[in-house]
Amino acid sequence: MKILIVNPIIYTSETRDIKKVNTIKDTMIYDLSLGFMQKGIDVTLIACSDYKPLQKESYPFNVVWLDAKIKKLFPSNTIPYCPDIKRYIKNNKFDLIITSEVFSLNSLMLSVRSKKNLIVWHELGKHNKLMHQLPSKIWYNIIARLFFRNTKIVARSVQARAFISQFCNNVSDTVIDHGVNLEKFKYETEKENYFAVSSQLIKRKRIDKIIKVFSEYVKEEDSTCKLYIMGEGEERENLEALAEELKISNNVIFTGKLPHSELVGILSKAKAMLVYTESDLNMVSIVESLAMATPVVTTCVPYSCHYIKKYKLGIADDDWNARSLVKICNDNSYIQNCLSYRPTLNTEYKVEQFLNVYKQV
Structure with missing residues (x-):
């Protein structure tokens, strides 16, 4: 054929x-x-x-x-x-x-x-x-x-x-x-104490909203938690200044653009991948995250929000907040649901x- x-x-x-x-x-x-x-x-x-x-x-x-x-x-x-x-x-x-x-x-x-x-x-x-x-x-x-x-x-x-x-x-x-090729995306069920963002640092991605929500989470729930922001873009300096202004610069790690293998290694051990996009409809990074049993907290903009909600692979809410992060951390069923859904992503x-x-x- x-x-x-x-x-x-x-x-x-x-x-x-x-x-x-x-x-x-x-x-x-x-x-x-x-x-x-x-x-x-x-x-x-x-x-x-x-x-x-x-x-x-x-x-x-x-x-x-x-x-x-x-x-x-x-x-x-x-x-x-x-x-x-x-x-x-x-x-x-x-x-x-x-x-x-x-x-x-x-x-x-x-x-x-x-x-x-x-x-x-x-x-x-x-x-x-x-x-x-x-x-x-x-x-x-x-x-x-x-x-x-x-x-x-x-x-x-x-x-x-x-x-x-x-x-x-x-x-x-x-x-x-x-x-995704599941051979390239090994899953981890034992997550470390951080969240991850995999994104271009541009305005429509609204990384600023993620940082503000994370700031609330750090101050109200867990001062030791980290946020890895993986990617480059024109908004990086503004985002670094925002983290400094919110007094969480020690908790927010800007990695710049990473080789895919390094990005995957960080994403696989995150408690969740965070998305606050205003206009991205299909995001391959969401599929990659779910393939590694890392739940996704996202707005309802990406089309994948449909099956994230249906199969409880994370939280899809246009106004997700610090309470959403608490929920995703305290409920291991999200990780198990990702593992069950994983074969369909292959x-x-x-x-x-x-x-x-x-x-x-």
């Missing part, structure tokens, strides 16, 4: 100026491709060349880097346009093609040419705010209804499924969220879900 995965955006970039990384081997889509390969499937991954790593890497499956075109109109960090996809699928035959997003020029090209063996893996659960939602509403109400009408769509969340079902007829009942499980959907295409 031959599978093509079209995922131009390998990792998130906040700006058009995409920062190069040394490797893509710690990305979700790499692990998914590896999962298919380990099932004995011939896998090819197509990605935008703007995300090609700084260092030359070898991969156990085929990776094709295609150039994005007309970048001023279609930025590579949001809606990359890679027209060479048409030529590639014309010259190469695949049993199954998995492409990301309905709102994508690449997915549109594939839906027109390869509808019969195509799955669109859809993430967005509401209209994009750009230009008062006008481009998004035009795309979904006209383009999606015309050219994706009968294309098989698989949503990445319950919210995304409800949204895309308004415009497309052939939406699978199966929801496939991001997965990339192998996601691969099986895709193959089951493929049988219905």
